[in-house]
Amino acid sequence: MRPRHWTAQAGIHLALAVGAVAILAPFGWMVMGAFTPQDQIFRDELLPDAFTFANFAEVFEEVPMLRYYLNSFVAAATIFVLQVIVCLPAAYALARLRFRGRELSLWIVLACLMVPTQVAAIPIYLMFSRVGILDTFPSLVLPFVSSAFGIFLLRQFILTIPQSVFDAARLDGARAWSTLTRVVFPLVKPALVSFGVFSFVSHWNDYFWPSVVLRSTDYATVPYGIVRFVSFESGTSYGAQMAAALLAIAPLLLGFLLAQRQFIAGFSIVSD
Incomplete structure (x- = not known):
């Protein structure tokens, strides 16, 4: 049994190593290309003759990257705060409150998980056009104030909290809102961190929706800075783009490295 066990372990680690290389290879190529002179990116040699910071200088010369950073951070942070305000009470209600239509509401949330954002893009665009908020900051934020994934994740986490905790709060005279803010909120912080990582990454990297509702660069986000270096006429500046x-x-x-412990803890508790 022991040789068979070691063979299985070796096969698992080999598969993980191959998968890691496949995932990290494009990232490594991007990092190398960012420090490679433009005229050496497509050479057959793996390493350039010399590394340069000229590509980063070109980025800050051609693109207002700091403003894009600020726009992306404010938009992603605002979306996450609003999602917590909306999703946490909904998750608590679906997990612990008894009301008519609770099971149907849960099935609706699960159904929304299967609907891509792009499906509702045109109706939302037409609605925003009617009320005149296109090319504004609210147009970036409002479609994402709720998240079916966030409701489901937080609900699953709240279900792991012992019922005795809620019974003790009820005996102390706490109502639903007091239980949510004083008992549930402190206990679900690992799940909030996990959801926050997903939410922040998703909206930081989102180019589709900003490209739909924005007509100027006043509220442009970080992905706009990458696309600015794509040109079919003068040629794409791959070094600056990378x-x-x-x-x-x-x-x-950097954010993931700082929050990785709580991120893993949040998903570990939900999966258990």
Whole structure:
């Protein structure tokens, strides 16, 4: 049994290694291209003759990257705060409150998980056009104030909280709102961190919806800085484009490294 066990473990680690290489290879190529001179990117040699920071200088010369950073951060943070305000009470109600239509509401939430954002893009665009909020900050935020994934994730986490905790709060005279704010909210922080990582990454990297509702660059987000270097007439500046992509993901990597422990803890509790 022991040789068979080691063979199985070796096969698993080999498969994981191959998968890791397949995932990390494009990322490594992007990092290398960001420091490679433009005229050496398509050479057959793996490493360039010399590394350069000229691509990063070109990014900050051609694109207002700091403003795009600010727009993306404010938009993603605002969306997450509004999602917590909407999703946490909904998740608590679906997990612990008894009301008519609870099961149907849960099935509706699960059905919404299967609907891509692009399906509702045209109706939302027409509605925003009617009320005159296209090319504004609210047009970036309002479609995402609720999240079916966030409701489902938080509901599953709340279900792991022992019923005795809610019974004790009820005996102390706490009503539903007090239980939500004083008992549930402190306990679901790991799940909120996990959901926050998904929400922040999703809206930080989103190019589809901003490209639909924005007509100017006043509220443009970080992905606009990457697309600015794509040109079918003068040719794409791949070095600057990869430098812009590296600058775009740098805050996400830093944030994940800081929150990875709570991120993993949140999903571990839900999966158990």
